[in-house]
Amino acid sequence: QVHLEESGPGLVKPSETLSLRCTVSGGSVNGYYWSWVRQSPGKKMEWIGHIYYRGDTRYNPSLQSRVTISIDTSRNEFSLDLTSLIAPDTAVYYCARHHRVTPFDYWGQGTPVTVSS
Amino acid sequence: EIVLTQSPDTLSLSPGETASLSCRASQSVPYNYLAWYQHRPGQAPRFLIYATATRAPGIPDRFSGTGSGADFTLDISRLEPEDSAVYYCQQYGDSPWTFGQGTKVEIK
Numbered sequence: 001q002v003h004l005e006e007s008g009p010g011l012v013k014p015s016e017t018l019s020l021r022c023t024v025s026g027g028s029v030n031g032y033y034w035s036w037v038r039q040s041p042g043k044k045m046e047w048i049g050h051i052y053y054r055g056d057t058r059y060n061p062s063l064q065s066r067v068t069i070s071i072d073t074s075r076n077e078f079s080l081d082l083t084s085l086i087a088p089d090t091a092v093y094y095c096a097r098h099h100r101v102t103p104f105d106y107w108g109q110g111t112p113v114t115v116s117s
Numbered sequence: 118e119i120v121l122t123q124s125p126d127t128l129s130l131s132p133g134e135t136a137s138l139s140c141r142a143s144q145s146v147p148y149n150y151l152a153w154y155q156h157r158p159g160q161a162p163r164f165l166i167y168a169t170a171t172r173a174p175g176i177p178d179r180f181s182g183t184g185s186g187a188d189f190t191l192d193i194s195r196l197e198p199e200d201s202a203v204y205y206c207q208q209y210g211d212s213p214w215t216f217g218q219g220t221k222v223e224i225k
Contacts, residue, residue, distance in 0.1 A: 004161070045205060045216040060213040094162070103152035103209045105173065107161040 002027040004095050004108035011114050018082040018113060022095030029053050029076050033098050036069060036080045038091040039110075046091075050098070051078055085115045119143055119208050123217035131225045135194045138220045140206035142187040147210030153182055153191045156219075157202045165204075166191065198224050 008020035022034065035050040049059035051069040059067050063082070071078040082089060092112050096104035120143040128136050140151065153166040164173040166182040169189060179194045193200055201224045206217040 044218050045207075047214040047216075058212065062213070096162075098209075101148075101150065101209070103150075103164065103167050103207055103214075104154070104162070105164045107164075109159070109161045 002097065002106045004097065004106055006093060006095050006108045006111040008093075008111055008113065010112060011116065012085055013117050014085055014087065014115055016085055018080070018085055018089065018115075020080045020093055020095075020111065020113075021077055022079070022108060023075075023077045024097075025076070029071060029073055029078065033100060034069075034071065034078045035096045035098060035104065037094045037096055037104070037107075039094070040088060040091040043091075045094075048080065048082075048093075087115050089113070090115045118213050119146060119211050119215050121206055121208060121215055121217035123204075123206060123220045125220060126218075127221045127223065129223040129225055130196055132196050132198060134196050135192060136196060136200070136222050138191040138193075138204055138206075138222075140184075140189040140191070140217050142189075142208060145186045146189075146208045149185050150208060150210035151182070151184065151189045152207045152209060153180075154205045154207065155200075155202045156205060162205070193222070196222075196224055200224060 003025045030053045033050045036048040039045045051057045066083045068081040092110040094110045095108045097106040124139045149169040151169045155163040170182045181192045203219040205219045
């Protein structure tokens with residue numbers, strides 16, 4: 001069974017950079033797309049972007065200028081960097097797996113992130 | 118981007134009843150690429166339905182998806198206590214992929 005687990009700081013300061021990691025176990029990152037999704041309090045889930053195991057990326061235009069997703073196939077993990085944080089970036093951040101034209105079949109439990117000084 | 122609107126916000130039903138959840142899109146969803154997820158508090162979202170009507174592996178036939186174009190429905194028959202959760206629709210036919218705001222299903 002594929003298992004995804006997010007890790008990272010629970011509290012970050014405004015203007016700083018959020019770095020999160022998603023560790024994949026029970027399966028390989030090879031052959032799949034890997035996404036980050038977030039949900040701010042009272043808001044809809046928002047797809048942040050994805051990376052193919054070969055390194056190709058695609059980002060939500062709403063966040064594109066501040067987002068970088070990277071992958072380390074040797075460690076079976078991928079990461080999210082979100083720069084210039086503001087309070088509305090406070091959210092639960094999820095990582096998830098999918099194929100190119102299929103939706104998210106496996107998700108992590110999510111990690112809460114609060115942006116506050 | 119395609120905006121998805123779910124209704125109702127909350128559904129309160131008894132065990133054994135059928136829940137009918139609506140998801141309407143602001144425009145036609147390409148290829149009817151519409152998915153549904155179940156999300157219980159503190160757990161990872163669970164993949165239920167893709168391509169409008171195809172159940173994900175291991176999902177019981179109590180869960181059924183229908184619809185086309187911009188109007189989609191998830192029906193959950195013979196409700197069980199463990200069906201208590203928030204259900205989200207998501208379109209993946211057009212980038213950026215987008216989600217509905219969720220319908221909370223409560224089992225009395």
